[in-house]
Amino acid sequence: MSDVRPGRHELGQNFLTDRSTVDRIVHLVSQRHGPLVEWGTGNGAVTLALAELGRPLQGVEIDPRRAADLRRRIGPHVCIAEGDILRHAPPQDAVVVSNVPFHLTTPILRHLLASTTWRHAVLLTQWEVARKRAGVGGTTQLTAQWWPWFTFTLDRRVPATAFRPRPSVDGGLLLVDRRREPLLPESRRRAFQSWVARVFSSRGRGVADILRRNGVPGALADRIARRRRRSSAPVLPRDLRAEDWVEAYAARP
Structure with missing residues (x-):
């Protein structure tokens, strides 16, 4: 993935460049049914891999230049829209995929959890955030508040070297799944x-x-x-x- 250009820091972009992590994300997504939504497509490393699944895929990207570039490189079954993911509503029963901008992790998680339409999420977040949300080493208030309606699972650690530009902390793959039978109404x-x-x-x-x-x-x-x-x-x-x-x-x- 040597063609990945550095992200714009004002947009909080640390692009994923590690092929094994991209493959892991695609594998996790393939085990979950529903239309796909990627929040923050960036240079398209994950988007292009997800497109190979052949499922309906919508990407949301705030950077107009990168959105336009990705449209020229991707198949007709993929829609790349310009927009703010904090204002986007996923389609019904969607699988949400995102390399979450680290500086927006909490507002994005709150926005995602408050949405009632999607069913599964595969998120790449800061390592400590992924651990805390999954209740590893202790539960946070945010996780406890949403546990009756969602499960939070830590999949794996992703080293900082997997991103470009390299962040100061490692990432972690976090799986969030809506419970089919909520523990509370x-x-x-x-x-x-x-x-x-x-x-x-x-x-x-x-x-x-x-x-x-x-x-x-x-x-x-x-x-x-x-x-x-x-x-x-x-x-x-x-x-x-x-x-x-x-x-x-x-x-x-």
Whole structure:
């Protein structure tokens, strides 16, 4: 992939140049059904590989020059549109693919999760973001707030040398899949997410105490804490899993 030109820093572009990572992305996408959407096509390294799957593919690129260049090089079953991915709505049941601009990771993830149309996402993000979203080494508030409706899976680490220009940190492949059977109905999402935010911001002597302060019956709070205890260190909200959050929330009066 020696023809890849450096990205424009004002657009947050670090283009993927490692063929093995591109192949891995295509493999992951091939296991998921639905029309394809790529957010941020850049120079087209991933786009051209996805096009070989022969499925409907829409690319969204904010840089008009790169979008025009890619249109000249790609097949007729691929549509390359100029636009801001933070304003784009994926089609129904889509598979969203993106080498996420590192400086826009959180707003892009929030925009994606708030959309109700897509079904799967294969995302290349900063390594630490991918780890945290997948709950590796502890759960973040954002993951906990969306867990009843999505699963988050860490696939692999992608070294900084796989990008050009080279970023200061490694990347990570993160898989986000909408649950076929949500753990909570959509109508309870706002209330659940507000409650999770209160739990994360509450003080207490470990998660059992924190859950009790937020309306969870004491016996259940203690049972959840015991379930997640791995050492003598206190169990904290970051240690809970999706089923713990849902069980605790549902048990409140």
